[in-house]
Amino acid sequence: MPRPDYQQARWYGAHSGNYSTANRPSSNPINRIVLHITEGSWSSAINWFNDSRAQVSAHYVVRSSDGFIGQCVEEKDIAWHAGNWPVNQTSIGIEHEGFGNDPKWMTSALYDSSARLSAYLCRKYNVPIRHAQSASEQGFLLHRQVTSTACPGRYFDIAHYLNRVRSYTQHRQVVDNANSNRFRASGAWGTSSYSSQRYGSDYRFANPSSNNDPAMFKIRIPRRGRYRIFAWWPALPGYNPRTPIAIQTASGWQRVFVNQRQNGGRWNLLGTFEMAAGDGWWIRIQRSSPQPNGGYVIADAVRVVEVV
Numbered sequence: 001m002p003r004p005d006y007q008q009a010r011w012y013g014a015h016s017g018n019y020s021t022a023n024r025p026s027s028n029p030i031n032r033i034v035l036h037i038t039e040g041s042w043s044s045a046i047n048w049f050n051d052s053r054a055q056v057s058a059h060y061v062v063r064s065s066d067g068f069i070g071q072c073v074e075e076k077d078i079a080w081h082a083g084n085w086p087v088n089q090t091s092i093g094i095e096h097e098g099f100g101n102d103p104k105w106m107t108s109a110l111y112d113s114s115a116r117l118s119a120y121l122c123r124k125y126n127v128p129i130r131h132a133q134s135a136s137e138q139g140f141l142l143h144r145q146v147t148s149t150a151c152p153g154r155y156f157d158i159a160h161y162l163n164r165v166r167s168y169t170q171h172r173q174v175v176d177n178a179n180s181n182r183f184r185a186s187g188a189w190g191t192s193s194y195s196s197q198r199y200g201s202d203y204r205f206a207n208p209s210s211n212n213d214p215a216m217f218k219i220r221i222p223r224r225g226r227y228r229i230f231a232w233w234p235a236l237p238g239y240n241p242r243t244p245i246a247i248q249t250a251s252g253w254q255r256v257f258v259n260q261r262q263n264g265g266r267w268n269l270l271g272t273f274e275m276a277a278g279d280g281w282w283i284r285i286q287r288s289s290p291q292p293n294g295g296y297v298i299a300d301a302v303r304v305v306e307v308v
């Protein structure tokens with residue numbers, strides 16, 4: 001018995017005559033998600049896909065009351081759900097329990113659980129998170145966009161749904177100075193745990209210097225887009241009021257100055273920047289403060305949050 005592709009789902013399978021075996025995504029790309037409504041109970045949909053007479057199937061079926069997900073067809077295989085062969089070949093079909101003329105089935109649990117499933121699929125197959133305007137576009141499709149049907153009914157709110165998908169794919173990353181794979185500093189940077197406002201167990205400090213000698217945090221950007229960049233430092237009256245921080249953005253290095261005598265022990269927004277995809281962009285805390293007698297510059301932690 002196959003294991004579910006999606007860990008939060010339970011495997012129910014389908015009759016072998018109700019779908020086509022394949023070897024996606026190598027045999028066919030997966031770049032669409034088609035949204036359906038069952039027009040019946042969750043269990044009746046699961047049972048029907050296991051009935052040899054059905055000649056239909058979907059990969060996943062989401063229950064209205066609690067968002068529970070059953071998987072009936074492996075993602076590598078082609079489920080028969082769209083009534084449109086090119087779309088079937090390149091899509092994942094998700095059934096939502098309910099009736100298209102009754103909004104009460106569109107519960108928060110249903111939207112939430114299905115959106116988490118779609119977020120997982122989008123990350124796995126790089127499906128664009130957008131409402132496709134026709135069957136030839138990649139992204140999310142309502143079933144009625146690709147064949148003659150009312151499915152998934154009048155009450156499926158795809159804009160709301162896609163916002164949830166975006167929130168679940170939002171990239172967030174924290175890099176602390178203790179992360180030896182992602183942090184570098186020369187021996188001129190001391191290590192301290194003096195301030196209780198530190199992030200993690202300790203932080204690094206250095207005297208200002210005209211030779212720059214930055215402490216460097218390496219960040220990962222999963223896809224091009226806008227990201228909010230934050231820094232955390234412990235604040236003390238003896239720390240530098242004009243610490244330079246340089247951020248490697250899609251348009252080159254952007255530099256900001258922060259006052260490390262204030263706003264300690266919390267995330268401070270450095271700015272929102274257009275960033276290019278890749279794992280190996282840097283945020284540098286520089287020693288080249290315009291106030292060389294202003295006290296230590298501090299490197300403690302940085303944080304990246306995708307704008308969705």
Ligand SMILES: [Zn+2]
Nearest residue numbers: 036037143151
């Ligand atoms: Zn449908």
